[in-house]
Amino acid sequence: MKVIQNYIDGRFVSGKRQFADVNPADGTLIAQVTEADDAQVDEAVNAARRAVQGEWGRLGIRERTSRLHRVADAIEKRFDCFVQAEVADTGKPISLASRLDVPRAAANFRVFADLVKMAGLESFQAETPDGAGALNYAVRKPLGVVGVITPWNLPLLLLTWKVAPALACGNSVVVKPSEETPATATLLAEAMQDAGIPRGVYNVLHGFGPGSAGEFLTQHSGVDAITFTGESKTGAAIMKSVASTVKPLSFELGGKNAAIVFADCNFEEAVSGLSDAVFLNTGQVCLCAERVYVERKIFDSFVEALKRKAEGLHPGWPSDEKTDLGPLISAQHREKVLSYYRLADEEGATVITGGGVPKFGDNRDQGFYVQPTIYTGLPESARCVKEEIFGPVCHVAPFDSEEQAVAMANDTKYGLAASIWTSDLKRGHRVAQQMKVGITWVNCWFLRDLRTPFGGAGLSGIGREGGMHSLNFYSELNNICIRL
Ligand code: NAD
Numbered sequence: 001m002k003v004i005q006n007y008i009d010g011r012f013v014s015g016k017r018q019f020a021d022v023n024p025a026d027g028t029l030i031a032q033v034t035e036a037d038d039a040q041v042d043e044a045v046n047a048a049r050r051a052v053q054g055e056w057g058r059l060g061i062r063e064r065t066s067r068l069h070r071v072a073d074a075i076e077k078r079f080d081c082f083v084q085a086e087v088a089d090t091g092k093p094i095s096l097a098s099r100l101d102v103p104r105a106a107a108n109f110r111v112f113a114d115l116v117k118m119a120g121l122e123s124f125q126a127e128t129p130d131g132a133g134a135l136n137y138a139v140r141k142p143l144g145v146v147g148v149i150t151p152w153n154l155p156l157l158l159l160t161w162k163v164a165p166a167l168a169c170g171n172s173v174v175v176k177p178s179e180e181t182p183a184t185a186t187l188l189a190e191a192m193q194d195a196g197i198p199r200g201v202y203n204v205l206h207g208f209g210p211g212s213a214g215e216f217l218t219q220h221s222g223v224d225a226i227t228f229t230g231e232s233k234t235g236a237a238i239m240k241s242v243a244s245t246v247k248p249l250s251f252e253l254g255g256k257n258a259a260i261v262f263a264d265c266n267f268e269e270a271v272s273g274l275s276d277a278v279f280l281n282t283g284q285v286c287l288c289a290e291r292v293y294v295e296r297k298i299f300d301s302f303v304e305a306l307k308r309k310a311e312g313l314h315p316g317w318p319s320d321e322k323t324d325l326g327p328l329i330s331a332q333h334r335e336k337v338l339s340y341y342r343l344a345d346e347e348g349a350t351v352i353t354g355g356g357v358p359k360f361g362d363n364r365d366q367g368f369y370v371q372p373t374i375y376t377g378l379p380e381s382a383r384c385v386k387e388e389i390f391g392p393v394c395h396v397a398p399f400d401s402e403e404q405a406v407a408m409a410n411d412t413k414y415g416l417a418a419s420i421w422t423s424d425l426k427r428g429h430r431v432a433q434q435m436k437v438g439i440t441w442v443n444c445w446f447l448r449d450l451r452t453p454f455g456g457a458g459l460s461g462i463g464r465e466g467g468m469h470s471l472n473f474y475s476e477l478n479n480i481c482i483r484l
């Protein structure tokens with residue numbers, strides 16, 4: 001049986017305990033994974049500290065960024081290995097991993113390497129009270145050791161989204177990938193070795209959250225900052241855990257995202273865009289739309305068209321190029337999603353399509369598939385409309401005016417993303433600016449420019465990453481004031 005090890009100070013190391021890495025498509029065992037204990041967390045943090053104080057910390061920006069480009073080269077060289085590992089761990093369709101997850105991992109390293117090289121210094125010339133001048137300029141320094149904790153839905157994409165800017169700014173990292181998806185973070189260690197990243201700069205610890213590697217990392221006094229993506233309630237637990245050591249936190253958390261579809265939209269584009277927004281990655285993207293508001297004039301035809309899209313999806317083996325709907329990540333997560341399908345019935349929803357589990361008649365019946373599902377007819381106060389489900393499911397409700405649509409979309413404690421579908425550009429701008437979220441798309445969804453701010457309001461997070469926002473989070477600014 002394959003064993004996935006921790007990666008500490010440039011070496012793959014085993015430990016005392018192991019846990020199972022399961023393929024969600026059929027429930028089979030992929031590997032045993034080494035769980036890091038508190039001593040290994042300590043070793044990794046100390047190795048990361050030595051790295052920033054040693055060779056890595058002394059490298060000039062040109063050499064540092066050129067090595068990050070080499071990490072991207074090494075990912076591209078091992079493209080198929082990364083794709084296969086990600087597909088096996090997550091159950092996502094191979095077509096998705098090949099066009100999104102793995103290319104984006106390489107792009108994260110290239111973009112942040114170039115960005116940090118181009119970033120100028122902030123400077124201000126001022127006048128002192130006695131009439132002399134003063135020059136202020138800020139220099140960017142690494143924070144030190146960054147703890148990176150990531151979820152299972154886009155494992156490599158989300159890990160590199162944090163690791164690349166952290167390293168570009170000169171930090172070292174200790175990463176704790178999700179226990180569900182340990183493989184690609186471990187493969188990335190091999191890419192780091194190929195690229196000449198010094199030992200200790202990139203460390204990987206496997207394990208769980210509370211009482212395991214995740215919590216040990218957040219509590220460690222040698223960690224200078226924590227960047228976390230995951231559920232809002234985990235964010236709250238981490239916030240408590242780091243309180244006594246006071247460190248910067250970046251939180252990208254959950255969502256209950258809305259889409260607003262106006263009658264003047266390009267109907268085909270909106271249906272197709274919404275089908276992606278609801279069902280991509282089996283609905284397991286934090287940006288997915290679980291609440292769809294459609295102008296009453298086109299409500300029935302829109303629901304019918306979205307139903308046809310859902311029923312046209314091809315659930316299958318993740319390694320089959322034709323598959324566009326994989327399983328959910330785990331038996332436990334499937335139980336959570338199915339509990340919302342049952343709740344929707346209890347809350348009085350009309351089931352437009354789905355609501356159950358598909359039958360394949362082969363080993364996929366031991367996997368964690370659910371049907372893509374559309375509901376209508378729930379009141380806005382229903383739990384299924386208020387709580388994040390994180391599956392291939394949405395509730396569609398009609399609206400009669402722009403004001404009503406905006407009010408319904410904003411009636412949530414989350415605030416991650418929204419999409420607006422209209423041919424009236426003025427309305428697009430007007431409505432977009434009223435959305436209480438961090439990211440709004442007009443006539444598109446999940447179209448990403450890595451230089452733009454990314455993050456959420458309310459329960460969806462704290463702070464922004466992306467572009468200069470990442471550089472600002474992963475560095476400490478020292479303002480220097482010189483009397484002239
Ligand atoms: P999760 O919060 O259960 O776990 C995320 C990571 O945190 C895992 O590595 C886990 O082991 C670790 N963890 C759990 N408890 C911890 C603790 N007490 N201390 C330290 N680490 C701990 O999330 P998940 O189920 O892996 O991911 C799905 C969630 O992530 C959804 O809510 C989704 O919306 C959210 N998400 C948000 C974004 C975003 O950018 N806003 C992106 C992807 C996923």
Ligand code: 6OD
Nearest residue numbers: 153161284285286287448
């Ligand atoms: O595209 C990204 O950079 C990003 N952070 C996506 C997050 C998706 C959430 O599941």
